[in-house]
Amino acid sequence: MAEALIPIARPQFGPEEEAAVLEVMRSGAFAQGARVKAFEDSVAAVSGARFAVATSNGTAALFLALRASGVGPGDEVITSPLTFIATANAIVHAGARPVFSDVDSSLNLDPALVERAITPRTRAIVPVHLHGNPADLQAFEELARRHRLLLIQDACQAIGATFAERPLGSFGTAVYSFYATKNLTTGEGGMVITNDPEVARACASLRHQAYAAQPYLHDAVAFNHRMTEMQAAIGAVQLARLPSLTRRRRETASLYDELVAVNGFTRPAVRREATHVYHQYTLRVRDGARHSRDEVRERLRSAGVASGVYYPVPVHRQPAYREFAQVQCPVAERAASDMFSIPVHPGLTDAERERVIEALNRIAREP
Ligand SMILES: Cc1ncc(COP(=O)(O)O)c(C=O)c1O
Structure with a gap:
């Protein structure tokens, strides 16, 4: 099943x-x-x-x-x-x-x-x-x-x-x-x-x-x-549970961090002074990578792992903001097309985290 x-x-x-x-x-x-x-x-x-x-x-x-x-x-x-x-x-x-x-x-x-x-x-x-x-x-x-x-x-x-x-x-x-x-x-x-x-x-x-x-x-x-x-x-x-829920998010993120370089992904920089609370754990697909962002997401889905893109269209490219369409924000535009987020929520069981990691490792090996 x-x-x-x-x-x-x-x-x-x-x-x-x-x-x-x-x-x-x-x-x-x-x-x-x-x-x-x-x-x-x-x-x-x-x-x-x-x-x-x-x-x-x-x-x-x-x-x-x-x-x-x-x-x-x-x-x-x-x-x-x-x-x-x-x-x-x-x-x-x-x-x-x-x-x-x-x-x-x-x-x-x-x-x-x-x-x-x-x-x-x-x-x-x-x-x-x-x-x-x-x-x-x-x-x-x-x-x-x-x-x-x-x-x-x-x-x-x-x-x-x-x-x-x-x-x-x-x-x-x-x-x-x-x-x-x-x-x-x-x-x-x-x-x-x-x-x-x-x-x-x-x-x-x-x-x-x-x-x-x-x-x-x-x-x-x-x-x-x-x-x-x-x-x-x-x-x-x-609020009383927030410290333990955040600890769990951060612990999962540090497990995922070990995957990043191995599998050819990059991740958004975290400033030295910053304590990130991982509302999302985001990866970026490198230029010239074997699989496109959307292919990686599709393969993750086939492996039973949902992912999301937050956000796929920068605000200045939204139909509702068409008067800003000429604005150039190349870094944001690029990120919108190469980033994706994987499950990092504190409800993830240890076994689910392992499944996420395995799925990403497998995709990195696949032709
Ligand atoms: C960055 C950011 N700004 C604003 C909002 C708006 O918050 P809400 O959906 O509670 O109105 C959200 C959340 O959805 C958000 O993620």
Whole structure:
């Protein structure tokens, strides 16, 4: 009998998450309340930030962080084209113009190119920690300071990562996604973390229809981007498990690392100061390799191993962003065509990891 396909993600929900949801259902309090507040406080604490504002998803978190920081029409925001489209969408919905700057061998924004892309209209830099691999935060912190820009990190894939032994929240505002496949999941969900009390206050207000001091009196035309108590209850359990789940991801990644050179793949560079949390484990197929990326993926699939490409079309090449079609980001474009990710989620059993490794070794030997 054929073995089941090893999936690229497998959310880690157990009896504790089940019990937490049941407790909320029985409590009768479902909308944003005490559990959301407690979850925010715990995430802020582990992220090295003073404040956290939970949201309905990561896109909303990024949008609110931009709006609350004062980013809007007439502003340019420099970001990576090698990301989920939500990064750019949040910038556009905030009323600003995304400026796509190329990535380096880490597949994250190249600080030197970002500096060249700064104009008098630039307001913010939004680095994306792609696949859980932190971008060069010290370089971006320094650039933001020197050019008086905001640093707002798209850390949707990177909860738990650090740079130079500092948690992400110590580098300015950041946002997380708690989507189903993320390292910490609440099904859907997101959060803004920040040390700026005004950004935190504005995010909390905009998330909840900008309620003023009196009931049904509102200060601004705002939104409903609230998190539910159910999500927060799951999140609290997941947060307690995050260190062990991340350890397992990192351990699997170091096993895979041994494969890379042997089999002629390369992998995105990880900066010396970065602690990668392996939302994805990504490989790249070398120029002139025997098998193309798509052939490798097909063969993996035949061997019962799912893989994914995050992301196959850079944002400036998306139909929705056709006005940016002339932008040149050759490193990102190249990566989109030669990279693929293999299962690294903490639900992988030892036997499944061995199957992934065997499948890749076999493909490397095959004509
Ligand atoms: C890099 C990146 N940015 C933004 C988002 C948007 O998050 P969400 O799907 O929770 O809205 C995601 C996740 O899907 C992401 O991976």
